[in-house]
Structures are given as C-alpha cells and as structure tokens.
Amino acid sequence: SYELTQPPSVSVSPGQTASITCSGDKLGDNFAYWYQQRPGQSPVLVIYHDMKRPSGIPERFSGSNSGNTATLTISGTQALDEADYYCQAWGNDAMIFGGGTKLTVL
Amino acid sequence: QVQLQESGPGLVKPSETLSLTCTVSGGSITSYYWSWIRQSPGKGLEWIGYVFYSGSTNYKYNPSLKSRVTISVDTSKNRFSLDLTSVTAADTALYYCASSTTIYFIKNWGQGTLVTVSS
Numbered sequence: 001s002y003e004l005t006q007p008p009s010v011s012v013s014p015g016q017t018a019s020i021t022c023s024g025d026k027l028g029d030n031f032a033y034w035y036q037q038r039p040g041q042s043p044v045l046v047i048y049h050d051m052k053r054p055s056g057i058p059e060r061f062s063g064s065n066s067g068n069t070a071t072l073t074i075s076g077t078q079a080l081d082e083a084d085y086y087c088q089a090w091g092n093d094a095m096i097f098g099g100g101t102k103l104t105v106l
Numbered sequence: 107q108v109q110l111q112e113s114g115p116g117l118v119k120p121s122e123t124l125s126l127t128c129t130v131s132g133g134s135i136t137s138y139y140w141s142w143i144r145q146s147p148g149k150g151l152e153w154i155g156y157v158f159y160s161g162s163t164n165y166k167y168n169p170s171l172k173s174r175v176t177i178s179v180d181t182s183k184n185r186f187s188l189d190l191t192s193v194t195a196a197d198t199a200l201y202y203c204a205s206s207t208t209i210y211f212i213k214n215w216g217q218g219t220l221v222t223v224s225s
Contacts, residue, residue, distance in 0.1 A: 001170070033211040035151075042202060042215035043151065054213070086151055088211065094168050095141075095153035 002091025004098035011104045018074040020101045022087030025068060032070035033088040034063060036081075037100075043086065047072060079105050108133035110203050110216035118197075118223050124190040128203030128216060135179055136160055139206050140186045142177060144199040145218070152199075156209065157186060166209075193223045 004024045012018035022032060032050050035043035045054050047063035050070065060075045070089075074081055082105045087098040114126035128140070142154040155167035157177040167175045176189040190197060200220050206213040 031210060035212075042217055043212070044215075045211060045213055048211050088151075090210065092169065093166070094170075097151040097153065100150045 002089075002094070002096050004087055004089060004091075004096055006085075006087060006098040006101045008099070009102045009104065011106055012074075012077045013106055014079060015076055018077045018081070018103055018105075020072045020074075020085050020087075020103065022070040022072075022089075022098050023068055024070075024089060024091065024096075027068050027070055027089060028066045030089045030091070032063065032065040034061075034070075034072045035086045035088065036083045037086065038083045046085075074103075077103075077105055081105060108138065108205050108214045110205060110214060112201060112203050112216045112219040114219060114221070116220060116222060118193055118221060119225050120194055120223055121192055124188070124193050124197060124221055124223070126188045126201055126203070126219065126221070127185055128187070129183075129185045130205070131184075133205070135181050135184045135186065137207075139209055140177070140179065141204045141206070141212060142188045143202045143204055143212065143215075144197075145202070146196075146199045154188065154190075154201075158209075195223050197221070198223045 034047035037043040050065040051063045062073045084100045109131045111129045118124045141156040157165040159179040174191045179186045200218040202218045203216040204212045
C-alpha cells in the first residue's frame with residue numbers, strides 16, 4: 001500500500017521559517033495537500049494542489065512538491081501556528097494521509 | 107459554507123455494526139463529495155471513503171476497510187451515513203464527516219464524534 005512519511009516533530013523559533021516534509025514514492029507525480037489541526041479542533045486545509053492557498057489562509061503558508069518529497073513551509077512562524085500538520089495525497093486508489101508532524105514554536 | 111454535524115452512538119460492542127449519520131446544512135446533498143475520516147486516539151487521520159450523489163450514487167472506499175464499509179445518502183433528509191460492520195477495539199476513534207467539491211482533498215470538516223468499541 002502507498003505510504004506518506006512525515007517527521008514526528010519539528011521545532012521552530014517565533015519569526016523563523018519552519019519546513020515540514022512529506023515523503024512518498026513518486027509523490028511529485030501527484031498533487032499533495034496539507035492540513036493543520038490545532039489541539040481539540042478539526043483539521044483545516046492550508047495548502048491544496050501542491051502550492052495553492054485556500055481563501056483565508058495566511059500568505060506565510062506555502063508548499064512545493066517534487067520527486068519523492070512535498071514540503072510545507074511556514075515563513076515568519078507565529079505561536080498560533082503551533083499544531084499538528086498532515087500531508088495527504090492519492091495513492092493505490094485511496095486518499096492517504098501522512099502520520100502527522102507536531103510543530104512546536106519555542 | 108457547508109456545515110456538518112455527526113451523530114450516533116458513542117459506544118458500540120465488539121462484532122456489532124457502527125452506524126453514524128452526518129446532517130448537512132448550507133448545501134445540497136446532491137452537490138458535493140461526502141466523506142468519512144477517522145482518527146484513533148492520539149494518532150493520525152485515516153480516510154474511510156466517500157459518496158457522491160447526482161441522480162445515481164458513486165462511491166469509493168479505502169481498500170483496507172472496503173469489506174466492512176457502506177456509505178449512503180438520504181436525499182430526503184439531506185444527510186449521509188456510515189455503517190462499519192464487525193467492529194473491534196481497533197475501530198475506536200474520532201469519526202469525522204467531511205465534504206468537498208472535488209475528490210482530491212477535504213474542504214469542510216464536522217467537529218467529529220468519538221466512538222468507543224467495548225463490551
């Protein structure tokens with residue numbers, strides 16, 4: 001079955017840039033998506049079709065996808081960005097989620 | 107914006123069927139892809155499947171759950187449902203209903219409902 005692999009945790013200082021990776025076989029041949037999930041809340045789509053931002057998502061969120069790796073980048077990270085982030089793609093005829101990355105803003 | 111509300115039993119016995127309903131407001135049941143996704147306690151997200159109704163019903167299920175899952179639409183009540191048969195403790199999770207205008211990603215999520223499988 002198709003799998004997406006994310007680092008369990010990433011730490012960043014306020015105002016700095018955070019990068020969260022998502023790895024999967026030939027992931028760059030498909031679209032990648034990213035969701036933010038704050039504690040006790042439902043996920044929120046922050047990036048779709050590799051690099052597009054839904055309405056209402058701040059410009060500091062950006063995405064890229066090439067080869068076997070998709071990357072979510074948060075520029076000028078703020079305390080409110082502290083959350084779990086999940087990548088998602090389609091593989092083997094199923095919607096697949098990565099295991100999630102806990103972003104800590106120290 | 108479409109709003110979604112899950113409902114159903116919070117406790118299900120092993121080997122029985124888990125049944126949940128998602129009531130839709132702010133949008134027609136015939137206009138979106140309707141999905142179920144679950145999240146085991148402290149774990150990640152798992153897609154269960156989706157249904158799309160536009161006169162006829164189209165659906166797709168996660169291959170790992172396909173033999174136990176049915177997702178259906180009730181157009182008269184503007185809601186859709188999940189049935190998961192032969193449940194075990196491994197099916198204990200927070201179950202989200204969700205919607206989108208495309209199969210590629212999920213745009214709108216319900217608040218989730220916790221289902222525990224235990225005798």
